[in-house]
Amino acid sequence: MxxxxxxxxxxxxxxxxxxxxxxxxxxxxxxxxxxxxxxxxxxxxxxxxxxxxxxxxxxxxxxxxxxxxxxxxxxxxxxxxxxxxxxxxxxxxxxxxxxxxxxxxxxxxxxxxxxxxxxxxxxxxxRYDEQYRAMKAVVTGGEIGDPLLMHAAHRNPSVPDFFTSEMIINDSTVHDIDVARWMFDDEIAAVRVLTPRVSSKAREGFNDPLLVLLEMHSGVLVDVEASVNAGFAYDIRGEVVCEDGTVELSESAGVVTKRAGTHSGRVPADWRERFVxxxxxxxxxxxxxxxxxxxxxxSAWDGYAATVACETGLIALRSGDREPVLLRERPALYDKDSS
Ligand code: NAD
Ligand code: ISE
Missing domain, CATH: 3.40.50.720 (NAD(P)-binding Rossmann-like Domain)
Incomplete structure (x- = not known):
């Protein structure tokens, strides 16, 4: 059919x-x-x-x-x-x-x-990326103990002129928010957004990069460096720190070239290449x-929870404070996670 x-x-x-x-x-x-x-x-x-x-x-x-x-x-x-x-x-x-x-x-x-x-x-x-799936299998398998922290980076080479600091959260970090919820099978309790020194490549009034801190209900902390003027390539990174070890995404290049005392590999140009x-x-x-x-x-619940965390992230960007993520009660329709 x-x-x-x-x-x-x-x-x-x-x-x-x-x-x-x-x-x-x-x-x-x-x-x-x-x-x-x-x-x-x-x-x-x-x-x-x-x-x-x-x-x-x-x-x-x-x-x-x-x-x-x-x-x-x-x-x-x-x-x-x-x-x-x-x-x-x-x-x-x-x-x-x-x-x-x-x-x-x-x-x-x-x-x-x-x-x-x-x-x-x-x-x-x-959630369908082989590397993220392998990372989740290690975390949930328990072989390196309970998770404590996750470090993530979401670096875009450049963005169009209409892109804003808010879109770094709504449009880009929304993926890291979903990964955190999925990786730890937990909801986000609170969000904080820190604004490091601004890249000279960012437009006037544009906070880029951002450091977004997600606090899971379990106490696991996830820090996301989100930047949209990284210039060099599309670079997605992640490392989960557990009690007895760490697990991280490897470089996505299929091969490494060694030449004249150096080794190198391709970094993807954009999300189409990285996540094809x-x-x-x-x-x-x-x-x-x-x-x-x-x-x-x-599910729609996952979409809802991510959007609420993003909205909370925008409040945190403006306040500079820790802002709680307040979700409605999850309807029974979403009890069984089908992803
Ligand atoms: P785009 O601007 O290139 O394309 C959007 C298209 O939608 C345009 O052709 C526009 O004319 C059309 N459009 C706008 N309003 C419409 C309407 N009411 N009815 C019908 N068509 C309409 O944007 P894009 O980069 O392709 O992004 C589209 C969506 O995909 C966004 O929600 C974006 O966040 C998402 N996206 C997801 C990923 C990912 O990694 N999963 C990557 C890129 C974009
Ligand atoms: C884009 O809309 C996407 O969804 C990409 O996956 C993300 O990396 C990029 O930052 C967004 O602009």
């Missing part, structure tokens, strides 16, 4: 996902696309066999030839399309963030709970689960 997917938003990641859905993965085809920029949607559809171009996201969701929906439009538009997919009873894969505010995430949780089954999966692809296999694995798992009549992956 082939799953017919409709993609809302054919920008950078939308096009990358269309490529993997149409050329890399199995059991799926892109049946329809839409974008507020109709020329962009048409251009993407031209490269696909028999894909329909819809005028808007609602028309695509209503298309009887679309079995499931992928949302890759701008963050503030996610709520509308995720709610519409739930109302139509269609499975929806939503790129991060699930939605940009706590209230919007609340509305999505309420709608999914009312539907009585999981229909939403959120694109936190790091994670995205593939994430989507194949979702396609297989949806075809079998269910879903898998990070």
């Amino acid at each position: 082939t799953l017919n997917v409709g993609v809302i938003g054919t920008g950078m990641i939308g096009q990358d996902h269309v490529r993997r859905l149409s050329r890399v993965l199995s059991g799926v085809r892109v049946a329809a696309v839409t974008d507020v920029d109709p020329d962009r949607a048409r251009g993407v559809a031209e490269g696909l066999p028999d894909a329909r171009v819809h005028a808007n996201g609602q028309d695509l969701i209503d298309d009887p030839g679309v079995d499931a929906v992928v949302v890759t439009s701008w963050g503030p538009t996610h709520e509308e399309y995720v709610l519409a997919a739930i109302a139509a009873g269609k499975q929806v894969f939503c790129e991060k963030p699930l939605a940009t505010t706590r209230d919007a995430c609340d509305r999505i949780l309420d709608a999914e709970v009312a539907a009585g089954r999981r229909l939403v999966s959120v694109g936190f692809m790091r 296999r994670a995205f593939d694995t994430e989507f194949q798992a979702w396609i297989d689960a949806v075809t079998a009549g269910g879903t898998t992956g990070p």
